[in-house]
Amino acid sequence: MTKVLIIYASDYGSTKKMAEAVAEGVKTVAGAEALLRTAETVTADEMLAAEAIIFGSPVHMGSVDWRVKKVIDTICSGMWMKNLLTGKVGAVFATGSGFGDSGGGAELTLLSMLTNVAELGLIIVPLPKNTPGYPQGGMQWGPVGRSADLNLNPTGLSDDSLVAARHHGANVARVADVIKEKNLFAK
Amino acid sequence: MTKVLIIYASDYGSTKKMAEAVAEGVKTVAGAEALLRTAETVTADEMLAAEAIIFGSPVHMGSVDWRVKKVIDTICSGMWMKNLLTGKVGAVFATGSGFGDSGGGAELTLLSMLTNVAELGLIIVPLPKNTPGYPQGGMQWGPVGRSADLNLNPTGLSDDSLVAARHHGANVARVADVIKEKNLFAK
Amino acid sequence: MTKVLIIYASDYGSTKKMAEAVAEGVKTVAGAEALLRTAETVTADEMLAAEAIIFGSPVHMGSVDWRVKKVIDTICSGMWMKNLLTGKVGAVFATGSGFGDSGGGAELTLLSMLTNVAELGLIIVPLPKNTPGYPQGGMQWGPVGRSADLNLNPTGLSDDSLVAARHHGANVARVADVIKEKNLFAK
Amino acid sequence: MTKVLIIYASDYGSTKKMAEAVAEGVKTVAGAEALLRTAETVTADEMLAAEAIIFGSPVHMGSVDWRVKKVIDTICSGMWMKNLLTGKVGAVFATGSGFGDSGGGAELTLLSMLTNVAELGLIIVPLPKNTPGYPQGGMQWGPVGRSADLNLNPTGLSDDSLVAARHHGANVARVADVIKEKNLFAK
Numbered sequence: 001m002t003k004v005l006i007i008y009a010s011d012y013g014s015t016k017k018m019a020e021a022v023a024e025g026v027k028t029v030a031g032a033e034a035l036l037r038t039a040e041t042v043t044a045d046e047m048l049a050a051e052a053i054i055f056g057s058p059v060h061m062g063s064v065d066w067r068v069k070k071v072i073d074t075i076c077s078g079m080w081m082k083n084l085l086t087g088k089v090g091a092v093f094a095t096g097s098g099f100g101d102s103g104g105g106a107e108l109t110l111l112s113m114l115t116n117v118a119e120l121g122l123i124i125v126p127l128p129k130n131t132p133g134y135p136q137g138g139m140q141w142g143p144v145g146r147s148a149d150l151n152l153n154p155t156g157l158s159d160d161s162l163v164a165a166r167h168h169g170a171n172v173a174r175v176a177d178v179i180k181e182k183n184l185f186a187k
Numbered sequence: 188m189t190k191v192l193i194i195y196a197s198d199y200g201s202t203k204k205m206a207e208a209v210a211e212g213v214k215t216v217a218g219a220e221a222l223l224r225t226a227e228t229v230t231a232d233e234m235l236a237a238e239a240i241i242f243g244s245p246v247h248m249g250s251v252d253w254r255v256k257k258v259i260d261t262i263c264s265g266m267w268m269k270n271l272l273t274g275k276v277g278a279v280f281a282t283g284s285g286f287g288d289s290g291g292g293a294e295l296t297l298l299s300m301l302t303n304v305a306e307l308g309l310i311i312v313p314l315p316k317n318t319p320g321y322p323q324g325g326m327q328w329g330p331v332g333r334s335a336d337l338n339l340n341p342t343g344l345s346d347d348s349l350v351a352a353r354h355h356g357a358n359v360a361r362v363a364d365v366i367k368e369k370n371l372f373a374k
Numbered sequence: 375m376t377k378v379l380i381i382y383a384s385d386y387g388s389t390k391k392m393a394e395a396v397a398e399g400v401k402t403v404a405g406a407e408a409l410l411r412t413a414e415t416v417t418a419d420e421m422l423a424a425e426a427i428i429f430g431s432p433v434h435m436g437s438v439d440w441r442v443k444k445v446i447d448t449i450c451s452g453m454w455m456k457n458l459l460t461g462k463v464g465a466v467f468a469t470g471s472g473f474g475d476s477g478g479g480a481e482l483t484l485l486s487m488l489t490n491v492a493e494l495g496l497i498i499v500p501l502p503k504n505t506p507g508y509p510q511g512g513m514q515w516g517p518v519g520r521s522a523d524l525n526l527n528p529t530g531l532s533d534d535s536l537v538a539a540r541h542h543g544a545n546v547a548r549v550a551d552v553i554k555e556k557n558l559f560a561k
Numbered sequence: 562m563t564k565v566l567i568i569y570a571s572d573y574g575s576t577k578k579m580a581e582a583v584a585e586g587v588k589t590v591a592g593a594e595a596l597l598r599t600a601e602t603v604t605a606d607e608m609l610a611a612e613a614i615i616f617g618s619p620v621h622m623g624s625v626d627w628r629v630k631k632v633i634d635t636i637c638s639g640m641w642m643k644n645l646l647t648g649k650v651g652a653v654f655a656t657g658s659g660f661g662d663s664g665g666g667a668e669l670t671l672l673s674m675l676t677n678v679a680e681l682g683l684i685i686v687p688l689p690k691n692t693p694g695y696p697q698g699g700m701q702w703g704p705v706g707r708s709a710d711l712n713l714n715p716t717g718l719s720d721d722s723l724v725a726a727r728h729h730g731a732n733v734a735r736v737a738d739v740i741k742e743k744n745l746f747a748k
Contacts, residue, residue, distance in 0.1 A: 042428030061454060062327055062489030069440040077435050085693040096289070101323045102331035103290025105489055111672070112486050115479055119703035121689030128682030130748045131645040134339040136288045136477045140249055140679035144289035152320040167747040174682060174745040179708060184735040186728040187691045247634045248641060249676030256627040264622050270504040292676055296484070299673050302623030302666055305514035308502030310549060315495030317457040317561045327492035354560040361558040362497060372547040373541040374504045436701055470663070475697045476705035477664025507713040510662045514623055518663035524696040 001096050002177040004031040004169070005046055008056035009039040009067040011162045012159055014147035020164040023091060023144075025169025026083060032173035039067040044075050052089035052176035053122065054169070055113040059096035062105030064112040072116045073186040085186050089176040090114075090122030092141060093165060095157070097148035103139070112142040123179060125172045127164065137161030143168050189219040189364040192233055193357065194227040195243035196254040201334035201344055202282040205226055208349040209280060209330075212356025219360035226254040231262050239276035239363035240309065241356070242288045242300040246283035249292030251299040259303045267306050274372045275300075276311030276363040278353060282344070284335035288370060291327070297328040310366060312359045314351065324348030330355050376551040378543065379420055382430035383413040388392070388531055389432045389469040395536040396428055396467060396517075399543025404489035406547035413441040426463035426550035429487040429498065429544070433470035436479030438486040446490045447545040454493050461559050462497030463550040464488075466515060467533050467539060469531070471522035484515040497553055499546045507539040511535030517542050524534065563738040565592040565730065566607055569617035569664050570600040570628040575708035575718055576619045576656040582723040583654060583704075584617055586730025593734035602629040605636050613737035614683065615651035615730070616674040620657035623666030624672040633677045641680050648746050650737040651675075651683030653702060654726060656718070658709035664700070671702040684740060686733045688725065697720030 010016035023034035029121045037046060047053060055072075057065040064072075079085050094115040096106045117124055127134065127142050137143050137160045146159035147156050193211045197203035210221035224233060234240060242259075244252040266272050279300040283293045292324050304311055313330050314321065324347045332348035335341050384390035397408035413421060421427060422549045429446075431439040438446075455461050466487040470480045476543050491498055501508065511517050511534045519535035522528050565587045571577035581661065582594035598607060608614055616633075626634075640646050653674040657667045678685055688703050696705050698721045706722035708719040709715050 014737060046735070053674075060443075061451050061493050062441070063446075063486040064437070066440050066443040066447045069434075069438070069443045072437075073434045080435060080690060083392050083689065085640075086689040086691065098288075099322060100325040100331070101285075101333060102283070102293045102326045102329075105294065105327065105493070106289045107292065107294035108485065111482065112437040115482050115701060118687035119435050119479070119690065121687060121691075123683035124390045124679075124687060126679035126682060128644065128647040128746050129641060129680065130647065130682075132747065135286060136289040139289045140287075140292065140676060144287070146288060172747050175740075178739055178743055178745065179736075182735075182739055184739065185689050185732050186693065187689070220663060247630075247681050248638050250625070251625050251630070252672040253630040253634045256621075256625070256630045258423070259624075260621045260627045267503060271504065273502040273504065292680070295672065295676050298669065299624040302514060302669050305500035305668070306503065308500060308504075309498060311492075311498035312497060313492035313498060315460040315559050316454060316493065317460065317495075319560065325693050327489060329717075358559050359525065359558075362553075365552055365556055365558065366549075369548075369552055371552065372502050373506065374500070374543050412574045447585060472662075474699040475658070475659075475707060476647070476667045476703070479668065479701065480663045481666065481668035509660060512661040513663045514661075514666065520662060 003050045004032060004052045004173050005035045005050035005103055006054045007037050007039055007042050009065040011058055013143060015056055016144045017157055018093055018095050019056050021165035022169035023067055025166035026173045029171050039071045042071060046094055047050045051180040052172050054091045054172055056093045059094055059105050059109045063064035063108050076116055076120060088120030088122050088135055089172060090117035091125040092170045093143045095145040095147055098146045098150050099152050101150055106144045114141060125175050127168055131164055131167045133160040133163030137164035188283030189360055190237045191239045191360050192222045192237035194224050194229050194243045195227055196252040198245055200327060201332060202243055204263045204344055205280055205282050206243050208352035209356035212353035213360045215357050216360035229258060238367040239242055241278045241359060243280045244300060245298045246281055246292050249267055250295050259347045263307060264302055275310030275355045276307050276359060276366055277304035278311040278359045280330045282332040282334055284334045285337050287340050288337055293331045301328060311361050313356050315357055318351055318354045320347040324351035376547055377424045378406060378426045378547050380428045381413055381416050382409050383439040385432055388519060389430055391531055392467055392469050392539045395404035396543035397541035399540035399546045402544050413445045416445060416548055425554040427485045427544050428465045429545060430467045433468055433479050433483045437482050445454035450490055450494060452544050454513055460495030462496050463546060463553055464491035465499040465546045465556035467517045469519040469521055471526055472477055472520045472524050473526050475524055480518045488515060489542045499549050505541045507534040507537030562662060563734055564611045565593060565613045565734050566596045566611035567615045568598050568603045570602055570626040570680040572619055573575035575706060576617055577658050578718055579654055579706045579726045580617050582726035582732035587734045589731050590734035600632045603632060612741040613733050615652045617654045618670055620655055620670045621664050624669050637681060638676055647682030649683050650740055651678035652686040652733045652735060654704045656708055658713055659707045659711050660710055660713050667705045675702060686736050688729055692725055692728045694721040696726030698725035
């Protein structure tokens with residue numbers, strides 16, 4: 001089995017919906033299984049058991065949700081210290097509004113999770129430009145769902161964002177399947 | 188006089204149009220004048236003579252245009268070495284497409300110019316959320332114009348992006364007017 | 375009076391020490407007073423009453439401490455929604471180890487606080503290169519103290535880092551004194 | 562064969578030396594070969610023929626050298642448009658001074674190359690914390706060599722930086738060997 005762990009926080013359900021789409025995508029890959037966990041409930045053992053870890057967050061003031069950051073600070077940092085996750089696969093996604101019409105901080109939100117992914121020594125899966133759904137739900141670092149319009153009124157996520165999220169999950173599962181147990185990193 | 192220098196590169200004219208809107212905004216402020224220069228033509232003396240410097244760039248592969256970076260590497264770096272611009276005022280803006288619908292790298296584009304602005308010791312003017320035009324043309328680091336739609340087809344800039352750009356220029360001129368000749372930084 | 379509020383989190387005392395140095399610097403400026411608050415205790419009213427707000431954090435897995443992020447998500451975001459802090463002055467600082475010898479994520483840590491500073495519409499004070507203490511305690515976005523050596527062994531902060539932090543506090547106080555009550559931003 | 566292309570710019574030879582160390586590391590992997598090219602001379606065909614592409618740059622004003630950015634804007638962007646490099650492997654490294662003692666912008670320099678790597682759809686190889694040489698030459702995004710001391714006086718690169726660079730090259734070659742011709746990405 002190729003286990004993909006998806007860790008997220010959600011306020012009004014949009015990031016949860018994105019996380020579920022990522023999980024659906026994982027499951028389309030033969031031999032892959034998805035484990036969905038909120039930032040409040042995920043454990044170190046679940047991270048250890050996974051071949052890939054995907055972090056997802058709403059955009060809050062231009063960076064990652066504090067609950068996701070709390071997991072990173074209190075659980076991931078201990079595993080970093082002991083090099084326990086090195087060589088696995090990692091990826092990220094986010095959900096924001098359409099306010100400003102240029103991402104509103106989604107990029108630094110993805111990067112504030114990716115810096116943790118890189119610190120942990122995970123091989124990073126980006127989102128290629130020709131992924132289905134990308135024109136409305138893509139950024140190079142991972143899928144981004146919009147849950148509100150230009151004036152911050154809630155709209156729900158577009159189908160295309162969820163399509164991009166699904167393919168992101170499948171991409172990560174396929175890369176993890178190829179990478180797992182290979183011990184590719186010098187130490 | 189409060190002189191505001193606007194340095195930009197442009198491929199198909201959108202960033203030039205944003206730069207002109209920033210300049211118009213500068214001129215609405217009493218005692219302020221705007222100087223528009225392309226990255227290919229601006230000089231060190233023009234930077235020295237300005238009270239504020241604003242950098243603008245199209246988004247190219249998720250960061251600043253190489254011509255703007257060339258000015259930064261070949262002219263700004265020499266002035267950094269000698270601390271010649273410290274204490275002036277700085278700001279940024281960008282133009283990108285709507286592809287991906289989440290900024291497509293506009294944020295790191297703004298930050299790759301802002302890091303130079305900070306290195307030079309310029310006081311940074313962000314773009315407040317309640318600036319007119321922000322819902323369609325704003326990011327916290329500065330205005331972002333969209334010149335293409337979700338599928339990369341050219342659309343021209345929205346009026347709102349230009350409105351945000353104009354107010355950004357006026358904001359910078361007002362801050363520069365208050366800051367100039369004050370020597371506020373320890374050395 | 376020019377009130378400067380310093381909000382920080384600290385694990386083993388180094389970021390607290392940096393925060394205290396920033397506060398000392400504030401107090402060297404005539405008419406300026408410093409208020410030190412941990413991320414756990416600061417209130418919205420204290421932010422409202424300040425002319426400048428400085429955020430400080432240890433580097434954790436390459437970005438901001440979760441407690442600082444919690445304040446940003448739970449208090450700052452509400453004030454952003456209502457545009458309550460726009461036009462004040464903002465700045466940042468961080469504390470990290472020497473592991474890796476190239477900042478170990480200090481830059482994204484500073485930026486994950488600065489994105490909030492920009493979202494709030496605060497005018498940003500960088501750290502000029504010719505600030506005393508910069509060669510050992512400076513980054514363009516703000517002072518960075520090192521509290522451990524190349525091998526993660528605790529060393530305490532260098533005097534130079536504290537010197538840079540002190541001057542940063544004084545710079546912010548001087549800029550805030552000039553900017554306050556000027557209403558420089560369009561709305 | 563697993564071909565690894567290393568694209569770099571260098572001013573005084575330090576980034577060139579880092580690039581050569583990366584290439585040496587590549588060659589330690591069975592079946593892997595390294596191709597070193599400066600940003601001025603690399604061609605689109607060389608990128609197409611490679612299984613992995615590594616970008617290296619000196620830190621200039623806190624981001625990537627303009628010559629590296631020129632290649633990205635003028636060659637990589639065309640290949641992005643046509644999705645020609647998607648699914649290959651990518652990585653980055655940088656060289657800076659010790660001025661400031663906290664990276665001096667090395668992180669955004671690495672990220673301004675990584676954003677291009679992600680845009681191109683390359684699977685990203687980070688630098689794990691337990692890589693030999695990391696304590697003096699590592700950052701999570703890739704190795705960083707220091708070529709000057711705290712006061713900007715040239716020192717040459719430390720052996721440890723070159724050790725980290727060598728292992729980075731080997732890591733990339735091993736990941737590329739496993740990933741190549743697998744077509745892991747949805748489209």
